Amino acid sequence: MSRIAYVNGQYVRHAEAAVHIEDRGYQFADGVYEVCEVWQNKIVDMPRHLDRLDRSLNELRIDWPMTRSAVEFVLREVIRRNRVRDGLVYVQVTRGVSRRDHFFPPEDVAPSIVVTARSTSPKAAEAQAGKGIAVVSYPENRWPRVDIKTIALLPNVLAKQNAKEQGGKEAWYLDGDGNVTEGGSTNAWIVTKDGVLVTRPAESGILRGITRAAVLDLVQKEGLTFEERPFSLEEAFDAKEAFVTAASTLVMPVTRVDGKTIGNGHPGSVATRLRELFHTATDLRAV
Known part of the structure; x- marks a missing residue:
């Protein structure tokens, strides 16, 4: 089974997932992330993780790329599409794609979001x-x-x-x-x-x-x-x-x-x- 990633509104094969070369995450590390454990088909402490994501975004003055409930849906969907029972789900948000410049991009530049999930071995x-x-x-x-x-x-x-x-x-x-x-x-x-x-x-x-x-x-x-x-x-x-x-x-x-x-x-x-x-x-x- 091919792994699936969510990238800016689309579910794509993990091997083909990509962001633009001028995404500010690539150019400036201008972004934040969270990692939640998936344990026996359950997401562990998702509210606390998303609360911290909210704080990180606010500290860097980056907008949410979608509503919080939509992020929760995507997290679940990426976990389901990758058939992860025990593992990790990762969400990364950057300030978006814009011409390389240290100053913040124009207000109409949308933040970028990537979500991936992978299985881990509880036995290991x-x-x-x-x-x-x-x-x-x-x-x-x-x-x-x-x-x-x-x-x-x-x-x-x-x-x-x-x-x-x-x-x-x-x-x-x-x-x-x-x-x-x-x-x-x-x-x-x-x-x-x-x-x-x-x-x-x-x-x-x-x-x-x-x-x-x-x-x-x-x-x-x-x-x-x-x-x-x-x-x-x-x-x-x-x-x-x-x-x-x-x-x-x-x-x-x-x-x-x-x-x-x-x-x-x-x-x-x-x-x-x-x-x-x-x-x-x-x-x-x-x-």
């Missing part, structure tokens, strides 16, 4: 979670507005490639004080030896992760002790557990940081439990 994801992943630290090199989920991801690409070349699956950014901000495509967490969950506040310096928010809901529901504060790399080395969260990873245990073993070198009980319970704390909308 669980196998990875059963082993845990390694992360590699990297100096913070992004623009300050990382709270906006933009498509300008070159710094993230470089950080994650550096991690890959050192045997890691994810990067952890370090700020000027040596504290962990977040991952290249995830939020970062530790569990102290006293059993306290720690993750950096989302007021500034990190993306307000949707999966992060769901995990915080779950943490409170389970009565776990947590703190939203910065933590240092040294504190991570000394932690009982570490993990990352994102729609693409859910709760993924971290067993090594910069080559140092975290805890006993195996996925911790807190991260494992949060992963098992994750979908009980999410909004599930049928495809």
